Amino acid sequence: MAASDQQGAFAGAIFDVDGVLVDSPHERAWAESLRRLMEGSWRDLAGGTSYRPERFDHDFYQEVMAGKPRMAGAQAALEAFGVPDAEAAAKEYAEDKQARVAELIDAGEFHAYPDAIRFFLATKRLGLRVATASSSRNARPMLQRIALDQLADQLGLDLPAPLRGKSLIEAVDADISGRSFPRGKPDPMIFLTAAEELGVRPAESFVIEDARSGIKAAKAGGMAGLGVARQGGEELLREAGADLVVSTLDEVDLDAMREGRLEPK
Numbered sequence: 001m002a003a004s005d006q007q008g009a010f011a012g013a014i015f016d017v018d019g020v021l022v023d024s025p026h027e028r029a030w031a032e033s034l035r036r037l038m039e040g041s042w043r044d045l046a047g048g049t050s051y052r053p054e055r056f057d058h059d060f061y062q063e064v065m066a067g068k069p070r071m072a073g074a075q076a077a078l079e080a081f082g083v084p085d086a087e088a089a090a091k092e093y094a095e096d097k098q099a100r101v102a103e104l105i106d107a108g109e110f111h112a113y114p115d116a117i118r119f120f121l122a123t124k125r126l127g128l129r130v131a132t133a134s135s136s137r138n139a140r141p142m143l144q145r146i147a148l149d150q151l152a153d154q155l156g157l158d159l160p161a162p163l164r165g166k167s168l169i170e171a172v173d174a175d176i177s178g179r180s181f182p183r184g185k186p187d188p189m190i191f192l193t194a195a196e197e198l199g200v201r202p203a204e205s206f207v208i209e210d211a212r213s214g215i216k217a218a219k220a221g222g223m224a225g226l227g228v229a230r231q232g233g234e235e236l237l238r239e240a241g242a243d244l245v246v247s248t249l250d251e252v253d254l255d256a257m258r259e260g261r262l263e264p265k
Helices: 026-039 058-065 070-080 086-106 114-125 139-145 148-155 189-198 212-220 234-239 254-258
Strands: 012-015 129-132 205-209 224-228 244-246
Touching (some): 012 189, 026 070, 026 086, 070 086, 114 129, 129 189, 212 224, 212 234, 224 234
Parallel strands (some): 012 129, 012 205, 224 244
């Protein structure tokens, strides 16, 4: 059984967006964009790299790119595949990916995770201050399109009156998504900013993350880390220092959370 080492009750919950609240098209866009470049304008250099389309899978994305700012993620992927002058090539890759992810978001190719919405509403019922904090500039447009009324009806949830008629972005107490910070995850700056804007101490906050760099950032900031491993990767999150790792947020013990502990049911 894993438990948080935080003292006292939690006052704040900080949600990452991609992979935690929303099944976003980011991973798909990164994979499709790199394949398009390697088969198009980069085809002359592709043969000298270790890139193969099948190598860009979920494990690669989680280990190399997840949780990082756009340019850092692009460069990390290109370096992993041995692309020459990866730092310079990352700009074209990042721009191409952004164009593709915008297309997918406009087409509605994303959805909120049902367990995440249930857990989000549970944190609100417990009286916690709630923030969303993502390195991605695309997080906010997705959150703006998620209508809580519609989701509550679909999931058979009782939506509190103050949240009726609101989008997910309107239901949080602070949104730190898409801001530029001098240092990205695993530096804790983004989460420390979220705690500050929520008006809570880092030690009385916990972060919900699906990426190793995000868990490392939470722990570096003195916060508890709740890891969500929806498609595997539990060990990576534990190695990063997660206080609890679950495959779905429905597995979190809400009574323990009320007392400031992260434990499974």
